[in-house]
Amino acid sequence: MGPVNRRSFLVHGGVGAAAAAVAAGGGLAVLSAGSAGAAPLSQEELAVLDRPVLVQVRDASTGEVELLVGDREIVFIDRSLVANVLRASR
Amino acid sequence: MSSHREAPSIAFDPAADNTDTYAFVSAPGKVCIIASLSPFQLPASGPNFYEFGEDVLYQLYIDNDGDGVANVAYQFRFTTTIGNPDTFLYNTGPIESLTSANWNRRQTYSVSKLSGPGLGNRAELGAALPCPPANIGPRSTPGYAALAQAAVRTLAGGETVFAGQREDSFFVDIGSVFDLGTLRPFQNLHLIPTAAQPGVDTLKDSNVQSIVIEVDIDDLTSDGSTPTDVMSPTSVIGVWASASRQKGMVRDRPGRPTSAGPWTQVSRLGNPLFNEVIVPMSRKDEWNADQPSTDAKYERLVFEPELAGLLPVLYPGVFPNLAAYSNPRADLHAILLTGIPTGVVPGFQNFTGPTPADMLRLNVAVPPATDPNPLGLVAGDAAGFPNGRRLVDDVTTIELRAVAGVTIPLVDPTFTPDGAAGLIEDGSYNVANREFSSTFPYIGLPHDGYSVPA
Numbered sequence: 392m393g394p395v396n397r398r399s400f401l402v403h404g405g406v407g408a409a410a411a412a413v414a415a416g417g418g419l420a421v422l423s424a425g426s427a428g429a430a431p432l433s434q435e436e437l438a439v440l441d442r443p444v445l446v447q448v449r450d451a452s453t454g455e456v457e458l459l460v461g462d463r464e465i466v467f468i469d470r471s472l473v474a475n476v477l478r479a480s481r
Numbered sequence: 482m483s484s485h486r487e488a489p490s491i492a493f494d495p496a497a498d499n500t501d502t503y504a505f506v507s508a509p510g511k512v513c514i515i516a517s518l519s520p521f522q523l524p525a526s527g528p529n530f531y532e533f534g535e536d537v538l539y540q541l542y543i544d545n546d547g548d549g550v551a552n553v554a555y556q557f558r559f560t561t562t563i564g565n566p567d568t569f570l571y572n573t574g575p576i577e578s579l580t581s582a583n584w585n586r587r588q589t590y591s592v593s594k595l596s597g598p599g600l601g602n603r604a605e606l607g608a609a610l611p612c613p614p615a616n617i618g619p620r621s622t623p624g625y626a627a628l629a630q631a632a633v634r635t636l637a638g639g640e641t642v643f644a645g646q647r648e649d650s651f652f653v654d655i656g657s658v659f660d661l662g663t664l665r666p667f668q669n670l671h672l673i674p675t676a677a678q679p680g681v682d683t684l685k686d687s688n689v690q691s692i693v694i695e696v697d698i699d700d701l702t703s704d705g706s707t708p709t710d711v712m713s714p715t716s717v718i719g720v721w722a723s724a725s726r727q728k729g730m731v732r733d734r735p736g737r738p739t740s741a742g743p744w745t746q747v748s749r750l751g752n753p754l755f756n757e758v759i760v761p762m763s764r765k766d767e768w769n770a771d772q773p774s775t776d777a778k779y780e781r782l783v784f785e786p787e788l789a790g791l792l793p794v795l796y797p798g799v800f801p802n803l804a805a806y807s808n809p810r811a812d813l814h815a816i817l818l819t820g821i822p823t824g825v826v827p828g829f830q831n832f833t834g835p836t837p838a839d840m841l842r843l844n845v846a847v848p849p850a851t852d853p854n855p856l857g858l859v860a861g862d863a864a865g866f867p868n869g870r871r872l873v874d875d876v877t878t879i880e881l882r883a884v885a886g887v888t889i890p891l892v893d894p895t896f897t898p899d900g901a902a903g904l905i906e907d908g909s910y911n912v913a914n915r916e917f918s919s920t921f922p923y924i925g926l927p928h929d930g931y932s933v934p935a
Contacts, residue, residue, distance in 0.1 A: 442741065
């Protein structure tokens with residue numbers, strides 16, 4: 392596995408970030424770059440974002456993403472998200 | 482020492498650094514467990530005095546079936562509040578009570594009890610419990626003893642609890658031990674000899690943050706009894722403490738980091754000095770993150786302790802029998818990882834089964850000693866280390882002597898300890914330097930910053 396495969400990124404969301412995103416017309420601004428086609432988050436969905444959310448790319452080669460929210464850890468596969476994050480980091 | 486800054490990572494995280502864990506029968510039917518943290522506190526430490534971490538999960542664990550997995554756990558979480566945002570002062574006048582308006586920065590805490598399979602049963606035992614202030618000095622914290630005692634609380638389950646600053650009860654000659662294993666007062670026998678000098682109690686002026694809880698024994702045993710038969714397996718519990726931080730943290734706001742994710746253990750402590758002198762530097766952080774139930778991977782380090790090989794090298798000709806002993810150290814394995822089985826020490830056992838796990842093992846059927854011997858079990862006082870651990874126990878001397886071979890005959894009668902092994906002492910022991918109390922919370926009052934250092 393090449394070094395890029397274990398490259399990790401932290402993206403932070405929270406009350407402040409959510410409010411800014413709403414003011415900007417919807418969507419999580421920090422993730423919106425390159426996320427063409429993603430549906431804007433509803434007010435109901437934004438309301439869930441009342442605490443910090445940390446996202447870590449665990450394995451870029453498989454699109455494995457780790458979500459840290461509250462005291463939980465959620466792991467999911469989203470190659471598109473990982474690709475967008477990597478491109479945004481250049 | 483005994484676990485003060487003992488691993489590379491935790492050395493940079495004092496609020497989560499477990500320094501010592503104690504567990505002892507404190508009164509008929511009662512066990513007291515103490516977890517001390519935040520090593521080497523200089524009492525004079527204004528304007529920001531030491532406190533618990535709001536972003537740290539502190540836990541005490543009890544295993545009552547010998548598998549190294551907790552059957553009961555107590556969780557502690559802390560909250561800090563500032564009364565006056567416009568002053569740089571910790572206090573704006575004497576703090577004469579826990580409700581004093583002069584006290585600008587205070588902490589409260591909550592206590593939860595977890596039990597049942599997978600610790601799935603959770604009970605909230607108390608919330609908004611007060612910590613006392615740091616011991617600042619005679620103007621800021623007059624009558625400190627009463628102020629601290631006012632912070633003792635009774636929880637919903639009947640437990641007695643305290644959390645706050647105390648003196649560091651551990652004593653050790655750190656400067657000597659870590660100068661290539663020098664043992665004052667016979668450093669003249671060292672490979673690099675110097676004149677013999679008495680030991681130095683390095684921590685005698687230091688404070689720590691202590692969490693103290695006193696629990697009914699029948700809350701902790703596997704069958705819910707208060708055992709009276711020392712030889713019964715149900716009389717033995719395993720105890721350890723830990724500190725955890727959330728898995729993720731970012732510094733995107735001025736001043737304070739933001740954390741999220743599951744709690745991740747960054748420090749643990751059962752037997753004193755285990756991580757300090759058994760585990761190699763390269764694995765100390767890993768050990769701190771592990772659970773006792775997986776300690777089999779550290780077994781070899783106990784069977785073949787590095788320090789036992791060093792002593793004959795550092796003290797040429799002083800430990801010839803130890804140097805010649807090549808069997809695995811079953812004595813240390815029993816003391817540190819399984820407990821002492823029946824038949825080794827007449828009338829005593831604290832064996833928890835074959836699972837190797839670093840825990841303090843306390844036989845709760847052994848009553849408190851009326852005249853405690855700081856050398857504990859090896860000196861005939863079965864109420865002391867390694868049967869649990871009391872504040873008064875000289876664990877450094879006990880473990881140094883054990884490593885030097887004094888306890889090998891317990892499991893291998895053919896071995897004769899070197900004469901020097903039984904003479905080893907840490908050299909720092911001086912009861913006059915500590916204020917052990919016979920009443921809760923037992924651990925001594927913290928030194929005040931006006932008077933210490935003098």
